[in-house]
Amino acid sequence: MAVRAARTGRPSIHDVASHAGVSAATVSKVMHGVTTVKPDNVRKVYAAVETLGYRADPLASDLRRAKRRIIGAIVPEFESEFFGSMITELERSAEQRGYTLVATSSRESQDRELELIQRMQDWRVAGVILAPVRDEHGPAARFMRENDMTGVLIDRVLADDSFDTVSADSASASAGVAAALVEKGHRHVLVIGLGEQAATVRARLDGFKAAAIELAPDMVTDIILSESDVGPLRGALHDYFSKGSRPTAVYSLFAKGTLVALSEFRRRGWRCPEDISLVGFDDAEWMQVTWPTIAAVVQPVHSIAEQAMDVLFGRIAGYGGKPVASLPKCQILMRESVGAPRHGPRAGEDS
Amino acid sequence: MAVRAARTGRPSIHDVASHAGVSAATVSKVMHGVTTVKPDNVRKVYAAVETLGYRADPLASDLRRAKRRIIGAIVPEFESEFFGSMITELERSAEQRGYTLVATSSRESQDRELELIQRMQDWRVAGVILAPVRDEHGPAARFMRENDMTGVLIDRVLADDSFDTVSADSASASAGVAAALVEKGHRHVLVIGLGEQAATVRARLDGFKAAAIELAPDMVTDIILSESDVGPLRGALHDYFSKGSRPTAVYSLFAKGTLVALSEFRRRGWRCPEDISLVGFDDAEWMQVTWPTIAAVVQPVHSIAEQAMDVLFGRIAGYGGKPVASLPKCQILMRESVGAPRHGPRAGEDS
DNA sequence: TTGAAAGCGCTAACAA
DNA sequence: TTGTTAGCGCTTTCAA
Numbered sequence: 001m002a003v004r005a006a007r008t009g010r011p012s013i014h015d016v017a018s019h020a021g022v023s024a025a026t027v028s029k030v031m032h033g034v035t036t037v038k039p040d041n042v043r044k045v046y047a048a049v050e051t052l053g054y055r056a057d058p059l060a061s062d063l064r065r066a067k068r069r070i071i072g073a074i075v076p077e078f079e080s081e082f083f084g085s086m087i088t089e090l091e092r093s094a095e096q097r098g099y100t101l102v103a104t105s106s107r108e109s110q111d112r113e114l115e116l117i118q119r120m121q122d123w124r125v126a127g128v129i130l131a132p133v134r135d136e137h138g139p140a141a142r143f144m145r146e147n148d149m150t151g152v153l154i155d156r157v158l159a160d161d162s163f164d165t166v167s168a169d170s171a172s173a174s175a176g177v178a179a180a181l182v183e184k185g186h187r188h189v190l191v192i193g194l195g196e197q198a199a200t201v202r203a204r205l206d207g208f209k210a211a212a213i214e215l216a217p218d219m220v221t222d223i224i225l226s227e228s229d230v231g232p233l234r235g236a237l238h239d240y241f242s243k244g245s246r247p248t249a250v251y252s253l254f255a256k257g258t259l260v261a262l263s264e265f266r267r268r269g270w271r272c273p274e275d276i277s278l279v280g281f282d283d284a285e286w287m288q289v290t291w292p293t294i295a296a297v298v299q300p301v302h303s304i305a306e307q308a309m310d311v312l313f314g315r316i317a318g319y320g321g322k323p324v325a326s327l328p329k330c331q332i333l334m335r336e337s338v339g340a341p342r343h344g345p346r347a348g349e350d351s
Numbered sequence: 352m353a354v355r356a357a358r359t360g361r362p363s364i365h366d367v368a369s370h371a372g373v374s375a376a377t378v379s380k381v382m383h384g385v386t387t388v389k390p391d392n393v394r395k396v397y398a399a400v401e402t403l404g405y406r407a408d409p410l411a412s413d414l415r416r417a418k419r420r421i422i423g424a425i426v427p428e429f430e431s432e433f434f435g436s437m438i439t440e441l442e443r444s445a446e447q448r449g450y451t452l453v454a455t456s457s458r459e460s461q462d463r464e465l466e467l468i469q470r471m472q473d474w475r476v477a478g479v480i481l482a483p484v485r486d487e488h489g490p491a492a493r494f495m496r497e498n499d500m501t502g503v504l505i506d507r508v509l510a511d512d513s514f515d516t517v518s519a520d521s522a523s524a525s526a527g528v529a530a531a532l533v534e535k536g537h538r539h540v541l542v543i544g545l546g547e548q549a550a551t552v553r554a555r556l557d558g559f560k561a562a563a564i565e566l567a568p569d570m571v572t573d574i575i576l577s578e579s580d581v582g583p584l585r586g587a588l589h590d591y592f593s594k595g596s597r598p599t600a601v602y603s604l605f606a607k608g609t610l611v612a613l614s615e616f617r618r619r620g621w622r623c624p625e626d627i628s629l630v631g632f633d634d635a636e637w638m639q640v641t642w643p644t645i646a647a648v649v650q651p652v653h654s655i656a657e658q659a660m661d662v663l664f665g666r667i668a669g670y671g672g673k674p675v676a677s678l679p680k681c682q683i684l685m686r687e688s689v690g691a692p693r694h695g696p697r698a699g700e701d702s
Numbered sequence: 703t704t705g706a707a708a709g710c711g712c713t714a715a716c717a718a
Numbered sequence: 719t720t721g722t723t724a725g726c727g728c729t730t731t732c733a734a
Contacts, residue, residue: 009499010475012727023705028729036703055473059410059419060727064710068410078438084430088456091429100470102453105439119451122406124361148360262640271642289613290641291622363711374721379713387719411711415726 011052020048031056058100071312072120073103073129074113074140076156080255081284082299083131086155089305090129097313099126106133106140108196114139121147127312131155135199136165152312154304156199159325164311166326168299170200170281171207173330177251177279177297178211178219180332185340186249186277188220190240192233192261193253195225204253204281222247230256237264248341252280258294273339283333292336303328362403371399382407409451422663423471424454425464425491426482427507431606432635433650434482437506440656441480448664450477457484457491459547465490472498478663482506486550487516503663505655507550510676515666517659517677519650521551521632522558524681528602528630528648529562529570531683536691537600537628539571541591543584543612544604546576555604555632573598581607588615599692603631609645624690634684643687654679 017024022041029037030045037045048054062068071094075083087103094101102125106113110133117140120128128151132138136157144151145162153165181189191208193201205223212219224240226233237260252258258280265276272278272292279295287294307326368375373392380388381396388396399405413419422445426434438454445452453476457464461484468491471479479502483489487508495502496513504516532540542559544552556574563570575591577584588611603609609631616627623629623643630646638645658677 010472013729014727017705024727025705025729026703029704032729038703041703055469057475057727058473059475060414060710061729062710063411063414063712064727064729066710077435078429078442079432079435081430084428084435087429088458091456100453101455102451104452105442107439118406121361122409124408124410256636259636259640262637266640266642284637285607285610286613286635286637286641289610289617290637291617364713365711375711376713376721377719380720383713389719392719408711411726412713413726414728415711415713417726 011054013054013056015052016045016048016054019052020044066124068124068126069099070123070125071099071101071127071129071309072116072123072125073101073131074106074116074120075103075131076106076108076133078103078105080282082255082282082301085301086131086305089302090309093305093309097309108133110134110139114143116140117143117149121149127151127316129154129308129312132157132199134196136160136163137198150312150315152308152315154308156197158199158203159323161323164308164315164323164325166304166308166311166328167200168304168330169327170203170330172327173281173297173332174204174207174251174253175211176330176332178208179215180334180338181249181251181277181279182212182215182219184249184277184338186247187216187218187341188222188247188249190222190224190245190247190250191253192224192237192250192257193226194230194233194257195227196229197254201225201253208251220247230260233257234260234264237261238267241268247276249277249279249338252278255280255282255284258282258296262294272337274342277339277341278337279332279334288335295335295338296333298331298333300328300330362405364405364407367396367399367403367405370403371395419475419477420450421474421476422450422452422478422480422660423467423474423476424452424480424482425457425467425471426454427457427459427484429454429456431633433606433633433652436652437482437656440653441660444656444660448660459484461485461490465494467491468494468500472500478502478667480505480659480663483508483550485547487511487514488549501663501666503659503666505659507548509550509554510674512674515659515662515674515676517655517662517679518551519655519681520678521555521681523678524632524648524683525555525558525602525604526562527681527683529559530566531685531689532600532602532628532630533563533566533570535600535628535689537598538567538569538692539573539598539600541573541575541596541598541601542604543575543588543601543608544577545581545584545608546578547580548605552576552604559602571598581611584608585611585615588612589618592619598627600628600630600689603629606631606633606635609633609647613645623688625693628690628692629688630683630685639686646686646689647684649682649684651679651681 013024013027017027027045030042073090077083091101104116113133130140130151131154136153153163155167157165157167209221224236250261252261270276281297283296283298287296364375364378368378378396381393424441428434442452455467464484481491481502482505487504504514506518508516508518560572575587601612603612612629621627632648634647634649638647
């Protein structure tokens with residue numbers, strides 16, 4: 001009796017069957033807890049499983065059932081704390097339900113985003129969590145629509161009428177930032193963002209402007225949106241200050257922007273918050289240990305992941321209601337980098 | 352003629368076959384570029400593929416070939432820049448060779464590490480890149496050995512005689528740090544690390560001590576190793592300073608330690624580098640934009656990933672030589688957080 | 703309560 | 719040059 005299959009070197013369900021003196025079908029039943037198997041056979045099967053070290057091949061099993069217990073995830077990058085913890089949470093949640101998460105990175109490329117969603121489709125994943133590069137109208141989302149894929153859109157998205165969406169309530173977070181800045185006395189704020197992230201930029205910008213105007217009608221809001229990449233933003237920001245613009249605070253709509261702003265301040269010898277205040281989207285561990293500590297909008301990563309998976313598995317189970325749009329709230333951590341505006345020239349400036 | 356398969360809703364190879372008026376085998380041949388197919392049939396198959404939007408199911412294909420074009424990766428966490436870029440690089444490299452990377456996180460747990468490697472085995476992946484929680488003797492590596500899995504160990508590992516290993520040359524990097532600190536005039540350095548990461552801690556520590564003693568025989572090296580977690584380290588570090596120890600520099604052997612050190616300095620009102628110098632393993636984007644900029648050892652992420660994948664695919668291709676141990680070099684960025692030791696009491700200290 | 707048979711989507715051997 | 723046949727490892731009727 002061959003104890004091991006010839007090809008893979010691992011015992012198959014047939015090896016277990018012959019070892020236990022039953023059929024493969026019976027083994028399958030035992031493995032799935034079907035109760036109509038004679039107790040004696042159940043025992044024999046378990047014994048065989050034990051001695052052979054048998055473990056089912058989930059992919060072969062999925063093939064037959066025509067339903068893969070795999071959830072695909074596509075995020076714009078792996079390098080940030082935000083998406084890193086997002087993947088961690090999604091993975092945990094998927095595994096809790098007996099699924100495996102296959103996480104991929106679009107590396108901020110819409111072309112790659114499309115390739116990835118196609119691969120997910122090729123893999124016949126049960127569902128997809130897509131964090132698009134730009135917004136809910138990107139190529140991947142379109143592909144999902146055209147191919148009736150089941151999935152949920154997260155992060156850089158607004159409400160959509162084909163898919164459920166979950167994203168931080170950027171608008172209200174921005175309103176909170178505006179309120180905090182106004183309260184400190186700021187009346188001239190520079191907002192920087194990435195135009196590429198169409199969905200969220202709009203919400204964050206509108207939320208800020210609306211609240212600012214309401215709370216301080218004399219508020220001046222400058223805006224720098226870099227279309228494609230972070231590089232141009234760096235230049236635009238430098239030009240902006242070089243032309244003499246002197247906002248008392250900068251609000252960055254995305255994580256890298258906060259770094260770009262800090263870098264520009266450093267270049268000019270400006271200190272936070274003495275010379276200029278700074279607050280940005282996305283918290284990071286380092287922000288609470290540096291000098292100064294950096295004020296940040298904390299996105300509810302856990303809630304986003306949890307809610308996204310909840311509705312995704314609802315859809316997988318066949319729920320057919322209209323798409324829902326969730327907007328879990330952010331938290332604002334006003335740290336040292338935000339102070340009252342100073343009067344008079346900054347460090348390194350002539351009168 | 353049924354254009355779509357009943358079960359998955361997607362056309363199968365048989366749909367293409369009947370649509371093109373050939374057999375499934377012929378379609379398969381065309382898809383694989385076999386040249387013994389009549390040009391006319393090639394054209395017909397392509398046409399059918401086009402109109403049906405056919406794409407092969409890679410998992411079904413792999414099942415039959417008894418070889419999955421999947422590489423599994425297990426890293427301790429997704430949240431750090433280091434492992435984030437590592438996954439990005441591994442993914443890129445795997446895809447270049449026509450494989451899909453399935454990345455998972457052990458969340459710094461050895462139990463989970465074992466479960467994950469078992470799942471990789473269940474999935475019959477072609478190979479595994481394992482970044483163990485602790486070292487090359489962990490449960491996952493043992494499982495790989497016992498089950499003849501093909502894989503490569505990276506990061507927190509030393510040379511191994513079952514598996515190829517790739518990790519940054521921690522010892523020489525630490526020697527470089529020692530040299531730089533000695534050169535600045537430091538003669539009392541505190542080194543902090545995580546005992547849990549047995550493999551790298553040893554190399555980094557030994558490298559530092561050896562070089563320090565050689566370059567400055569009067570060097571005093573204090574060491575705090577927190578066994579399990581970062582939490583205890585925080586306490587130990589606080590106690591250490593509270594007891595009056597006054598090194599002029601701190602060298603952190605791991606990324607989080609750098610944050611813990613900064614946090615402790617902040618708590619005491621000490622400034623870098625005026626009151627104490629700081630240098631740590633692992634660079635991060637924020638380190639070059641904060642005040643002060645933080646000195647760091649930059650690990651060669653790209654090289655590690657590239658070399659690991661090179662040797663992994665060599666093994667997959669059947670190469671049977673003895674395991675190799677690669678040690679790509681680190682780069683040391685000595686930034687503002689490292690200065691000459693000051694004389695006299697620090698800020699906030701009596702006498 | 704069981705197992706033979708069929709088949710998920712694909713590929714590989716072989717005969718024609 | 720092609721199609722038939724026989725599976726990969728598993729599940730699922732369905733007849734016994």
